[in-house]
Amino acid sequence: MDKTRIYIAILEPSQIIVEGLSNMLMKLKKNFHIFRFNDLEELRNSSAIAHFQIAVINPSAIQNRIADFVKLKNNHTQILWVALVYSFFDDEVIRKFDDTLLITAAPDQIARKLGQINTATDRDQHEDLSDREIEVLSQLVKGLSNKEIADKLNISIHTVISHRKNINEKTGIKSLSGLTIYAITKKIIPLDSITD
Amino acid sequence: MYQTHKTYITSGMKMSDLIIENPSLLFLLEHFEVDFAVKDKTVEQLCTENKIDLPVFLIFGNLYNGFYPDEKEIAELNDISTIIRFLKNSHRFYKHDKYPELKYFIGQLHEKHNTEDILLIERFFNEYFEEVLEHLDYEESVAFPYICRLIEKGRIEQKNDFSANEYSDHHTDIETKLTDLKNLLLKHISLKNDFSLRRKFLFSLFELEFDLNIHSLIEEKILLPLVGKIETRAANG
Numbered sequence: 001m002d003k004t005r006i007y008i009a010i011l012e013p014s015q016i017i018v019e020g021l022s023n024m025l026m027k028l029k030k031n032f033h034i035f036r037f038n039d040l041e042e043l044r045n046s047s048a049i050a051h052f053q054i055a056v057i058n059p060s061a062i063q064n065r066i067a068d069f070v071k072l073k074n075n076h077t078q079i080l081w082v083a084l085v086y087s088f089f090d091d092e093v094i095r096k097f098d099d100t101l102l103i104t105a106a107p108d109q110i111a112r113k114l115g116q117i118n119t120a121t122d123r124d125q126h127e128d129l130s131d132r133e134i135e136v137l138s139q140l141v142k143g144l145s146n147k148e149i150a151d152k153l154n155i156s157i158h159t160v161i162s163h164r165k166n167i168n169e170k171t172g173i174k175s176l177s178g179l180t181i182y183a184i185t186k187k188i189i190p191l192d193s194i195t196d
Numbered sequence: 197m198y199q200t201h202k203t204y205i206t207s208g209m210k211m212s213d214l215i216i217e218n219p220s221l222l223f224l225l226e227h228f229e230v231d232f233a234v235k236d237k238t239v240e241q242l243c244t245e246n247k248i249d250l251p252v253f254l255i256f257g258n259l260y261n262g263f264y265p266d267e268k269e270i271a272e273l274n275d276i277s278t279i280i281r282f283l284k285n286s287h288r289f290y291k292h293d294k295y296p297e298l299k300y301f302i303g304q305l306h307e308k309h310n311t312e313d314i315l316l317i318e319r320f321f322n323e324y325f326e327e328v329l330e331h332l333d334y335e336e337s338v339a340f341p342y343i344c345r346l347i348e349k350g351r352i353e354q355k356n357d358f359s360a361n362e363y364s365d366h367h368t369d370i371e372t373k374l375t376d377l378k379n380l381l382l383k384h385i386s387l388k389n390d391f392s393l394r395r396k397f398l399f400s401l402f403e404l405e406f407d408l409n410i411h412s413l414i415e416e417k418i419l420l421p422l423v424g425k426i427e428t429r430a431a432n433g
Contacts, residue, residue: 177376185385
């Protein structure tokens with residue numbers, strides 16, 4: 001999953017509003033990935049639901065289904081649930097959301113609201129491994145266990161595991177054979193160090 | 197990427213419209229042995245003509261369109277043999293179509309770039325392919341026959357080596373290595389030229405990944421729970 005991307009779900013019946021809002025969001029030059037849904041069911045069943053960070057919803061879509069909405073919201077606490085308000089709505093309904101967005105809001109207001117969402121910075125996405133990670137990787141591809149690596153480098157197993165996690169995240173590679181190829185192409189270990 | 201619309205497939209929709217919107221549905225048709233020349237037929241008409249259980253077709257089709265079924269919908273399915281037929285056809289597709297295609301592309305790449313990197317990638321892929329074949333073989337010789345006997349007789353005979361956990365471990369491993377391969381080619385290994393060949397290879401890889409994800413989902417989230425239900429019923433009956 002690309003961490004610099006922000007996944008946004010829009011649940012709004014009007015095509016015009018969706019298009020307008022989407023265009024406005026894209027122009028904020030954040031890496032937004034926008035999906036449109038027609039009803040709560042569709043959103044709940046979406047395969048992308050776990051990735052969403054923001055859901056912008058027309059309150060009329062949940063008006064008669066508050067219990068369903070609250071359940072969905074509690075199941076996905078990673079999402080910022082925003083009501084998209086352009087007419088009068090019962091306060092009872094609005095209060096179920098984390099935040100509200102008025103249809104009359106200016107782009108910078110929207111940006112401020114949605115800017116609460118943290119994304120990984122470029123630094124986090126940087127692929128280069130640290131010296132320590134390279135040491136761990138070179139032991140790892142020799143077939144050493146976490147315990148053996150910890151002993152050899154004189155660090156705790158916990159630290160080894162945390163280095164391994166970073167290696168996986170930075171390279172995007174998880175399998176040992178995949179990491180071996182990585183290590184060879186980056187000249188971390190020589191080709192002849194692996195045997196068939 | 198700006199994606200504002202996904203269609204939730206229903207029985208009255210025209211298949212041709214759906215394919216134009218999401219060409220990946222061609223995989224769905226192929227795995228169900230439905231001819232691509234769908235004319236103006238609706239989903240329901242195609243299912244009737246090809247003797248495919250409509251609820252199964254709708255749930256699978258919607259997976260290709262990006263919608264997960266909920267537990268209630270899954271529990272209501274009762275045509276396991278249609279599901280098995282679909283899965284077996286997918287296997288045939290992986291074994292005799294997709295993997296040979298990928299293998300061919302890698303071979304071509306190796307021929308043009310006789311470097312360490314490509315040699316390693318080719319070796320990685322071949323080992324990976326062996327693993328996939330082993331898993332497909334396990335499903336065909338152990339899992340599917342067990343399930344077919346279970347439906348036919350309504351009771352549990354020998355369990356053989358069938359294990360739901362093993363199933364999903366295999367899948368995770370297969371998917372991890374595929375992702376690794378993709379990331380190695382996109383992020384770490386640079387080649388000069390040969391755009392066309394590399395593009396074909398990558399596209400082919402993406403297609404496989406897409407179809408394989410749905411395949412695992414069907415087996416783990418749909419087939420296995422249904423089998424579990426029959427096993428419970430058989431054990432109690």
